[in-house]
Amino acid sequence: QSALTQPRSVSGSPGQSVTISCTGTSSDVGGYNFVSWYQQHPGKAPKLMIYDVSKRPSGVPDRFSGSKSGNTASLTISGLQAEDEADYYCCSYAGSYTYWVFGGGTKLTVL
Amino acid sequence: EVQLVESGGGLVKPGGSLRLSCAASGFTFSNAWMIWVRQAPGKGLEWVGRIKSKADGGTADYAAPVKGRFTISRDDSKNTLYLQMNSLKTEDTAVYYCTRKRTGTLDYWGQGTLVTVSS
Numbered sequence: 549q550s551a552l553t554q555p556r557s558v559s560g561s562p563g564q565s566v567t568i569s570c571t572g573t574s575s576d577v578g579g580y581n582f583v584s585w586y587q588q589h590p591g592k593a594p595k596l597m598i599y600d601v602s603k604r605p606s607g608v609p610d611r612f613s614g615s616k617s618g619n620t621a622s623l624t625i626s627g628l629q630a631e632d633e634a635d636y637y638c639c640s641y642a643g644s645y646t647y648w649v650f651g652g653g654t655k656l657t658v659l
Numbered sequence: 660e661v662q663l664v665e666s667g668g669g670l671v672k673p674g675g676s677l678r679l680s681c682a683a684s685g686f687t688f689s690n691a692w693m694i695w696v697r698q699a700p701g702k703g704l705e706w707v708g709r710i711k712s713k714a715d716g717g718t719a720d721y722a723a724p725v726k727g728r729f730t731i732s733r734d735d736s737k738n739t740l741y742l743q744m745n746s747l748k749t750e751d752t753a754v755y756y757c758t759r760k761r762t763g764t765l766d767y768w769g770q771g772t773l774v775t776v777s778s
Binding site for chain 1: 706709769
């Protein structure tokens, strides 16, 4: 069982928006502004899409946005495109003993 | 361009050992804290362990499932990170990724190397 809880799957049509939630505790998501989101296509390495809750690395489209409220972080993808279909994982720093914890992953299907 | 290239994966019997390598380029490796993350087939991501830069002490810490069996080391002269895995169990079967830490984020990931533990 993963430390952070994500929905197993979400779906949306091209052009629509979807939001993926990531629920942790005050020891991880709620305790640090170090939540990141990764996109993983089948057989590929995870790619950083959002870091520090809401920052986008260079090259990531602004259709991807992140937020946090309490112990729950969220990734919103607007203007869905076919290439967004992938698995998405949240990750949070959890202090100098547990270090990093991950969510179980959410499969995004673009209908 | 930051690049991380893992190697050394393969098939090993339970109880056996394997050493993974991660060759880094495109950044000052000696300044970086490096992390190993693994992903069992069809499963999610799991933090394995972390090694600090030598300037920050060079110490390593491990996740509970691998503590005492796995050892992370680094050779800054070769820009290479290592993961020595001993007493391997079937549940260690996974793709192993090396990643770079930047503040609280794992920003760059290698392509991964598959370790299969089976008799």
